Amino acid sequence: MQKICVIGGSRYFGKLLVKRLQAAGHQVTVVNRGSARPPAGVEHLVVDRNDEAVLTAALGSRTFDVVVDQVCYTPVQAAIAARSFAGRTRRYVMTSTIEVYDPATAVLPAVPPGTPVPEEIVDPATWLVAMDLPWHDDVYLEAHYAEGKRQAEAVFARAGGFESASVRSAHVLGGGAQEFTGRLAHYVEHITRGEEITVHAKALPTVFIHYEELADLLLWATTAHFTGPLNACSNGLLDVHDLAAVIATQAGREPVHRTVPAGEKASPFSFDRHYAMSNARAKELGFPFSRTTDWLPGAVAEALTARPSPTA
Template structure:
C-alpha cells in the first residue's frame, strides 16, 4: 500500500485515477478547492487553494506521502509552491503535463521526449496568463531544476477522448456541425495528432504512480488520428455529412492542427506500459461522449 496524494482530480480522468488507486488498496488523499463533486468514497478529502502556499501547508498538516500525483499544475508559480510545500513531503512526484508542450514542433516523425528539455526552458515565476502548453513547459522546468526535489516524472498526455463526462465540448462541436451539414474549419495543411482514451490515461497515471522511472514520458495510444478520421466516427454516430473548409488563418475547429507533433510513445512502452490502438476504442469513445445526441 502506498500513501498517495492527488492534487485536483475531481473530474474526468482524475476521478478515474482515484478509483483505480483505491481499488489497488492505496491510501489516497485528494487536495482541491472543494468546488466540484467530492472525490470517490474511500479517499481522504482536504480543501485548499494550491495557489495559497500557507493554506496548502495548513491543510496538509503533518501528512507525508510516498507519491504525489499533480493533476492541476498549470503555471511555474504553482509548480514553485508545490516544490516547496509538497517536495519535502514525498519521495516521488508525478506531474500531469500535456502534448501541447510540443506545440512549437513540426515533425513528420513522432516527437520524442528529448524534443523539449525542461532544463533549457526559460522560466518566469511571475507569469500568470501563459498559454496552456507554455505554462506546462515552465512548470516542468521548475520541478526538473530543483536538485533537492524528489524522484520526478512529467506525463505528457495526448489529447483525451471518451467518457460521457467529457466536458471539453470538442466532439459535440463536430457532432453539431456534421448533423446540420455546416462546414468545419480546418487549417491547410491539417496535420494528424495523437490521442488516448480517458480510461487508458487513468490506467497510465496509476501505473506511473506505482513505478520508479524519472524524467518526461509521452502517454498516447498507438495510431495518430486525422480530423477526417474523427469526423468519420462522429458521422457514423449522428448521421449527416462532413464538410471541411480549409482556412489559411483565423479560428479553426478543435482537434485540428497546423503543426505535426504526434508523440512517440516508445519510452513508456519500453518501461512496460502496453498502449492500445486508437482504432480499438475510437467508436466507443464517440458513443460515450455523444450518448445524449439523437440519431
C-alpha cells in the same frame, strides 16, 4: 499499499484515477478546492493550492509515497508545491500536455515532417523559468497554457527533496458528457446537424488517448521508476478528416468541410503544424497502449448518446 496524494482529482480522468487508486488498495488523499467530494474512504483536504501557507498548514504532518498533480498550470504553482511537498514525498508526478510541443508557442528543435516527437525535444531541465510573468491573470494563462506547462515541468525537474516525472498527455477523449472540453461534442454536433467543420488545406495528424487509458497510465506511473517527461498517447495518428469520418459513420451523416488558410483558426484537432508525439519511451518502460481506432468508435457513440434532446 502506498500513501498517495492527488491534487485535483475532481473530474474526468482525475476522478477516475482516484477511484482506481482506491480500488488498487492505496491510501488516497485528495487536495482540491472542494468543487466535488471524493469517494467514500478517501481523505479530502479542501484547500487552495495557490496559498502556500494554507496548503502547508492543511498538510500538517502528513507524508506520502507519491503525489499526482492534476492541476498544475504555472511555474508559480509548481514552486509552491515543490516547497510544500519537499520532504513529504519520495515521488512527484505532474500531468502535463502534448501542447508543450506546439511549435506555434515556442522555438523548438525541428523534427522531420511526419516524425513522432520524442520527449527530448522539450527538456524541462534546461527550460527557462520566468516567475515574474502575469501567471495569476486568467486571460494571460489561457493564452500561454503550453508555456505555463513547460515552465511548471522545469520547476519540478530542478526541485530537490523528491524524484519528479511529468506525463505529457495526448488529446483526451471518451466518457460522453464527462469530456468537459467539448471538442468531440463540437464535431458530433456539427456533423449530425449538417453544419460546416473548418479544416486546414493540409491538415496534419495528431495523437489521442482515451480517458480510461490515461487514468491507467497515471496509476502505473505511481509505482513506476522513471523520471523526467513521458509521452502518453494511444497508438496511431489521425487527422481531422479521419476523426470526422469515424463520427460520420456513427451519425449516418456526411461531414461538411470548409477549408481555411494556413495560420487561421479552424475546428479543434485541425492542425497546420506537426507535433504528434512518440510513445516509444512509455512502451519501452512497459506500458501497453491501445490503438486509437479501436476505442474511438465507442467514444463517439458515448458522445452521441450524451447529446441533449432537440426538445430539451
